[in-house]
Amino acid sequence: MEGTPLLSLVIWLPIVAGVLVLATGGDRNAPYARLVALIGAVAGLVVALPLYTAFDPMNAGMQFVERKPWIEMFNVHYYVGVDGISMLFLLLNSFTTVLVVIAGWKVIEKKVAQYMAAFLFMSGLMNGVFAALDGVLFYVFWEAMLIPMFLIIGVWGGPNRVYASIKFFLYTLLGSLLMLVAFIYLYNKSGGSFSIQDYYGLPLTMTEQVLIFLAFFTAFAVKVPMWPVHTWLPDAHVEAPTGGSVVLAAIMLKIGAYGFLRFSLPITPDASHHLAGFMIALSLIAVVYIGLVALVQADMKKLIAYSSISHMGFVTLGIFLFNAFGMEGALVQMISHGFISGALFLCVGVLYDRMHSRQIADYGGVVNRMPKFAAFFMLFAMANSGLPATSGFVGEFMVIMGTIKVNFWYAFLAASTLIFGAAYTLWMFKRVVFGAVANEEVEKLEDVSVREFLVLAVLAVAVLAMGLYPLPFTEVMHASVNNLLHHVAQSKLY
16 A cells, blocks of 8 residues: 555545536436445445555554645645544444435435535545644635535535524534634744644643643534533534434534544643643533433434533543543444444434434334334444443443542542443333334334444444453554643643
8 A cells, every 4th residue: 555645546436426427317327326325335445445454553643644735825735634533433424424324225316416525525525634734724625524514414404403503503613713713823823834743842821832732622622512611502403314413423523523632632632631630521421411411302413412522521531630541442433433322323213214303202112113213222222321342332431440540439430431321222112112113104114224234233243342452442442542642741830
């Protein structure tokens, strides 16, 4: 693979495939649009696999680096690379895109080409976010990826889709404007460079660091989303089509937490230490309070959306503990949450496609009509509750281990998610799946099709594989995490 621009292929191949899907024309050629989309998504995953197989886990630096001049007047470069922190997210994104295309195969009947193309565009743009090492390039990808998701929610969403899409767009757009200001300030401070790595170790005063940290915080906290700027997410999830919810939960939320690791900690290490208590407090509020909010939800999608906010609180908690257990646990939790939340939203989508209702009260006794589906749903519900031997346990256990090294009561509050998570997930599962058949609509339900079985089975294997043998996921991040922790520990002012 020497000399092959792997990262450029991973970024641009899905985007080119999206253009080809649009070129198939209107809905009269929908079968061709679906086929081209699937080929493009699979090709995107295939070219991403060498990022893992050729990755050197002992190398803490950037790998597969490509750098070419872009806007020479301002010293802006097309500069991409991955390390142990970002590489797995490109694989997760490419993997999820394939599943989303398959999941929407028969469900989407209108504007099929546009729907499939939007996901391919978004896949390439999000890969660009994870790979960008130039501030301007990162910002362009960061803003551009909002457009396909805005359209996915606004065009194929539910009755309040316009409200949800505009709320999503405004929250995330306004949150990132201060990030652009921070990049411009760092550009001037570094003597005219937009290279992110040139910002590591800049001689910044504590006041400068705090202000830059807060500028990045506005962008990343909204994207995670952290409490109290989380209110856009339940609306977006409820109105989005199933595929939109899967990508939103599995990939897009992770970009905010990734931003803290790539920008906030290494560029403003002193401010990160100084404000760690503030970040831990917000994270614990998300874990506990949002877990309680999830308990009272009557809509399955809304419950899973609040569950995502609570689990992402675990991620930000792990990041700001400044130890290897916490940070690696946060990364593992992000990958695991991508599998589990994506699977849960797909399960809700399977039921919604049949009954056109997400209300828990409308179901009951589904296991009597859909035993295969119930088995998958049970596995993912248990994983969401943090059951050992599933991927949901590994990240949470590591973060709790890291937290107890810092403060017992922080760990006590964090561990409460194992109780709340089990409570709201199993409460939903019991009422939807168990008991006698609730009504005529449930009586008419048919079990999962071959296509649905395939998608859920792949995710089930991923959840169990990561839970039983997490080493292939953790070994690639050791060197990069230790390097980041060493850099942050070298902070001069704290």
